[in-house]
Amino acid sequence: MASDANRRMGDAGGKNKRRPQPSRNERLFLPPLSALATCSLVVLVLVISGWLCRGATGEVAVNLRTATVALGCAAMASCLLCHMVDPGKPRPDPHDVAPTDEDDEAQRVRVRHMSGGKAFRQKWCRDCRIWRPPRCGHCRFCGRCVLRLDHHCGFMGTCIGEHNMRFFAAFLFFAGLGISFVVASSLHYMHQLGCWSSIQPWTERFQPVAIIAFLFFCPVPCPCCSVAAGSPLFSLAGIALGGMMLADTEIKDEGGGQRKITDPTAFALGEIKAGLTCRGGRAYCCGPLSLRWVPDASKAVSPPALPSAVEMGIPQSEDETDEQLALL
Ligand SMILES: [Zn+2]
Ligand SMILES: [Zn+2]
Numbered sequence: 001m002a003s004d005a006n007r008r009m010g011d012a013g014g015k016n017k018r019r020p021q022p023s024r025n026e027r028l029f030l031p032p033l034s035a036l037a038t039c040s041l042v043v044l045v046l047v048i049s050g051w052l053c054r055g056a057t058g059e060v061a062v063n064l065r066t067a068t069v070a071l072g073c074a075a076m077a078s079c080l081l082c083h084m085v086d087p088g089k090p091r092p093d094p095h096d097v098a099p100t101d102e103d104d105e106a107q108r109v110r111v112r113h114m115s116g117g118k119a120f121r122q123k124w125c126r127d128c129r130i131w132r133p134p135r136c137g138h139c140r141f142c143g144r145c146v147l148r149l150d151h152h153c154g155f156m157g158t159c160i161g162e163h164n165m166r167f168f169a170a171f172l173f174f175a176g177l178g179i180s181f182v183v184a185s186s187l188h189y190m191h192q193l194g195c196w197s198s199i200q201p202w203t204e205r206f207q208p209v210a211i212i213a214f215l216f217f218c219p220v221p222c223p224c225c226s227v228a229a230g231s232p233l234f235s236l237a238g239i240a241l242g243g244m245m246l247a248d249t250e251i252k253d254e255g256g257g258q259r260k261i262t263d264p265t266a267f268a269l270g271e272i273k274a275g276l277t278c279r280g281g282r283a284y285c286c287g288p289l290s291l292r293w294v295p296d297a298s299k300a301v302s303p304p305a306l307p308s309a310v311e312m313g314i315p316q317s318e319d320e321t322d323e324q325l326a327l328l
Pocket of ligand 2: 160
């Protein structure tokens, strides 16, 4: 009776409504097209930059062009690896039991303890039919659960999770560094044309104005970012993400919301120490490189069962979504 009442109340509020799952065609065709489109953007930047600076001569110009192409290739390889490597598939414990009523919110949440003794609330995923390990989340675009889910990236055409985040960070870093070499090549060519000492090159040739327009007004890397701005943004994002991976930074609190940091200095020092000791290195950098289409052998096994969250007296937030709970 209680379950029926719960289900009726949940349905009335729309909380128990199942998420619409992506179609088979969407899963098979759209993600690879997204990754290929991102690689095409990298090629487009390389081609436009090479065409605008085709008149540059000298050893410095050749070295800058070589470094730009090499970094562009590294960025494309990182993008393809990020897309192809499975982001992290949780392995269900075969001895674990499913809730008797999947639509009963109380039965879908239970309390477990990690190896260090820390308690966390574990949620049953109705779509994947598994108890999610700590920090595992369900991606509504891919219709599956992912270990240490960060987000679903439209540019990579896949979820960013425990096993492919290294390639995502590498893509950001190589793309940012490659763009900085595009900027350096362009400025070096303008220096060769004498743009900094005379007005003549600006009036006789189209390249100076075209290069400035390309660097500062062309939103090639993404719709809200110019080529020149993309250099520091992408590089710093890649470095920051790499640091967070090494430190295994957790930004969610135990309730699934944004973690409240009362002492920023102590938090920063703790994260730096964790990064130097590579707390998250094993999880993020040593995971299996199985392809997304091949079943992997993830080591994520649910810890032993304890009473449910309701039995433990832990309050449940009204606004908690599956994704928030999943990132406990
Ligand atoms: Zn799921
Ligand atoms: Zn996804």
